[in-house]
Amino acid sequence: MQFSKMYDIENDFVVVDSVTQDIYLKSKIVRRLSNRNFGIGFNKLLLIEPPFYSNVDFHYRVFDKNGIEIRKYGNGILCFSIFVFIKKLVYKKNISVSINKWKIKLNINKKNLICVNMGKPQFYLSKDFLCKNEISHNIRRISLVKKIVYTGIVFLGNFHYVVIVNDINCFECLMKHLILKGDLVFLTNIDINVMQIMDTKNVILRVYEYNLGEIKGSEIGACASVSLGIQQGKLEKNVLVNLLHGTLKINWGGYDSPVFMLGTAIHVYDGFIDLKKWV
Incomplete structure (x- = not known):
């Protein structure tokens, strides 16, 4: 499995591309991989998947270090955005992505800054x-x-x-x-x-x-x-x-x-x- 180590203002992530790789991760594997002494070491793992909906480009899921899926809006969106851009999984600047039941729109500018529409409060x-x-x-x-x-x-x-x-x-x-x-x-x-x-x-x-x-x-x-x-x-x-x-x-x-x-x-x-x- 190929992976990338990344971090944002919240956590250090391991990001895994399951669009170009056939990857399935069980909770016990995530737990072992998160170990900082015997695994890769991370707070959260971000798994990028093919889209579930016709009007989005990707779907992604986030797991904590215990292998439990985190169902929170927008979690890891900055790491996701930079990853798909630098790994050339997408060539356009305006991207739509789903996480759990939500859909998020974002834009990546020339300085690798991500502008994310986070919804209406x-x-x-x-x-x-x-x-x-x-x-x-x-x-x-x-x-x-x-x-x-x-x-x-x-x-x-x-x-x-x-x-x-x-x-x-x-x-x-x-x-x-x-x-x-x-x-x-x-x-x-x-x-x-x-x-x-x-x-x-x-x-x-x-x-x-x-x-x-x-x-x-x-x-x-x-x-x-x-x-x-x-x-x-x-x-x-x-x-x-x-x-x-x-x-x-x-x-x-x-x-x-x-x-x-x-x-x-x-x-x-x-x-x-x-x-x-x-x-």
């Missing part, structure tokens, strides 16, 4: 998510930490609980309140995005992912958080998001418009491994 709060403090006008103030400015819930592929603060260093304290004291009722696949607004064009973002803890970054989390800031008039329509391991540019034109993300991924090396030894 939806904003609301609900008693199904929050169990303390009254809910009002889709935004509420909470008194858990004095440095919290606003909070809101955004649906963009999955649900995001966005907390706008005036000091990103309160992240750990905030997590103790929200996780340990039960101020948030979690449903499946809800992430907490903590965002500090530096000015109207720059933010700092840290992300706590459901069942995983803090992660290095989140492409979809950046889009959800910035769209909330723009909706509330705190940010301009073009924003630079600073994450733990890189930056993303987010653009949102407002109501009923899709969010656009601009970013890239890094190709580290190519490799080959004999899967027969791993069966």
